[in-house]
Amino acid sequence: MRNILEEFFENELARKFEEMLENNEELYFDTDELEDIIIYYLELGDISFAEQAVQFAQKLHPNSLEIKTKKLEVLLELENYTEAKKIIAELKESSMEDTDFLVCCAKYYSNLGNSKKAIEYCEKALELREEENFLHNFIADEYVNLEDPFSALLHYKEALKFDPNDDYSLENVMACYGKLKKSKEAIEFLNSYLDHFPFSESAWFEYGQFYFNRKNYVEAIKGFDYLLAINSDAVGIYSNKAACYEAMKQWEKAIEVYSEILELEYTKAFTFYKIGLCYRELKQPFNAMTCFQKSLREDPQFYLSMMEQSYLYEEMGGMREALHFAKEATLLNENNLDYQKRLAFLYIDSGNFEESEECLKKLVEAEPNRFYNWYAYTEVLMLLGEYEDAVTVLHKAIKKHKRAELYYQLSNCYYHLKEENLAKEVLNLAIEADASLRKDMELKYPYLKDYSSGKSKEGEKK
DSSP: OOOHHHHHHTOHHHHHHHHHHHTTOOOOOOHHHHHHHHHHHHHHTOHHHHHHHHHHHHHHOTTOHHHHHHHHHHHHHTTOHHHHHHHHHHHTTTOTTOHHHHHHHHHHHHHTTOHHHHHHHHHHHHTTTSSHHHHHHHHHHHHHHTTOHHHHHHHHHHHHHHOTTOHHHHHHHHHHHHHTTOHHHHHHHHHHHHHHOTTOHHHHHHHHHHHHHTTOHHHHHHHHHHHHHHOTTOHHHHHHHHHHHHHTTOHHHHHHHHHHHHHHOSOOHHHHHHHHHHHHHTTOHHHHHHHHHHHHHHOTTOHHHHHHHHHHHHHTTOHHHHHHHHHHHHHHOTTOHHHHHHHHHHHHHTTOHHHHHHHHHHHHHHOTTOHHHHHHHHHHHHHTTOHHHHHHHHHHHHHHOOOHHHHHHHHHHHHHTTOHHHHHHHHHHHHHHOGGGHHHHHHHSTHHHHHHHHHHHHHHHO
16 A cells, blocks of 8 residues: 555646646646645645646636635735735635635634634634534634633634544643643543543653653653553653653663663664763763763764763863863854853863953853853953953943952953053952952952052051
8 A cells, every 4th residue: 555645745636737837738627626736735835836726727717716715825825915815805705605715714814913803714614514623723722822721722622522633632732721720620631531542642642741740750651651552663752751760860760761762763862862861870970971972973963972071071080081072062052151161161271261262252242141251251361461352341341240350350450551540449449349359359469469558558657
C-alpha cells in the first residue's frame, strides 16, 4: 500500500495542472477538480500555485460560487482583506448556507481581531451540521483570544465529542483547566477519558505532564511508562521520564533512561550531553568528560558540551583547556551573556586583559543596568592603562549607577592622568557616598591613601 504522504505529495490533479502550466496549454477541469487542486495547494502552503489555480478556475467557471469561495480563502491567506471584504459582500446573500463560506467569514473577522463576530459566523455554520469538530475548536480558540477559558473549555470538550481522537482538543481542554486552576476537575476528566480511550498516547502524555508539573514524579513516570508501552519509539517521552528521575535526583536511573534513547536516536549529541550532566551530579568527572566528548564527536558544534568541558577542566585545574572550550562555545553562541561573562572571567584569570575587554564591552552594551558589568569593565581598562577610555566609560556608568565604587575608580583614573584636582574632588564625592569602602579602596588604589592622609593633615592644621 502506498504511503499516505506520497499520495498527498503526488496529487494527480495537481500534477496535471502544473504540466498544463509548463506546456502553456489550456485543459478542461470541472469545478470539483479545481476545488481539489486549490485545496491541495492551500494545505501544502503553496499560496502562489493556489492563486494561479484560482485565476485559471475563474476563467473556466466565472460564475461558480464554489470557486469564488476558494478565491476568498486564498485572499485571506494573502492577507488581502480589502478584496476579501468585497467577495464576502458579493456572496453574502447566496452563500449563507455554505459552510466553507461561513468559515471564511469567521477567519476574516478573526484575522482582524474581531473574535465575537468570528464566533457568530461559526455558530451559524454549526447549524448546518458539518465540520462540527473544526468549528467547535475554532470557537474555542476565539474564546481563548477573548481570555474566556471557561467558554473555551466547553467548546474544546464539544470538539472532542465529534472527534474523540483529536489531540488538539484534548491538549487545550487540559490547558483551559490549568488556566482556570481546576486541578481536581482536570485529572477527573483525564481519568474518565483514559477509561474510554486507554490507548491514547496524547492522553497518557497529558497525564504524565499533569503530575510532573505538580512534582508528583512517581505518578508522572507511570503515565510516561504507559505511553511507552503503547509506542516504544516515542523518543521524546524517554526524555520526559528521565527528567522525572533528574528532578528526584536519581541520577543513575536517569542515565539508564537516556541510554535507552541512544538506541533509538539518529543524532545523539544532546543525549550524551544530558548523560554527562548526570555524571557531573554523581561527582564522576571522568565519565562526564567522556560523555561530553562523545557529544562533540556526534556534533562538533554542540556548544553546550563545549562549555561543560570548560567547567570540568576548571574544576580539575586545567585552566588553559577551560579557556579554550569556553572560547569555542562562545564563538558559536555569541549572544549568550552567561558565556560572555564566563569567558571574560577566564581571560582575566589567565592575565589576558585585552581579550576580556571585548567581552565586558558586550556585557555593558547588552546589560547597562547591571552595575557589576561597568565595574568590571573599568577595572580591566585601568589594568590595561587605558585611563582616558576608563573615564569615558565611568561617566556613562555614573549616569546609570550613583555608586561610590565608580567614584573611587574615577578618582584613580584622574590621578593617573595627572588631573590631581579632579582626582581629589571625585575622591571626596566617593567618600561622601560611602566612607566604609575607603579602606578597601585604599588597598586597591594605593594613591588614595596619600590623598586621604593629606586631607586629614589639612583638617588638623585648620
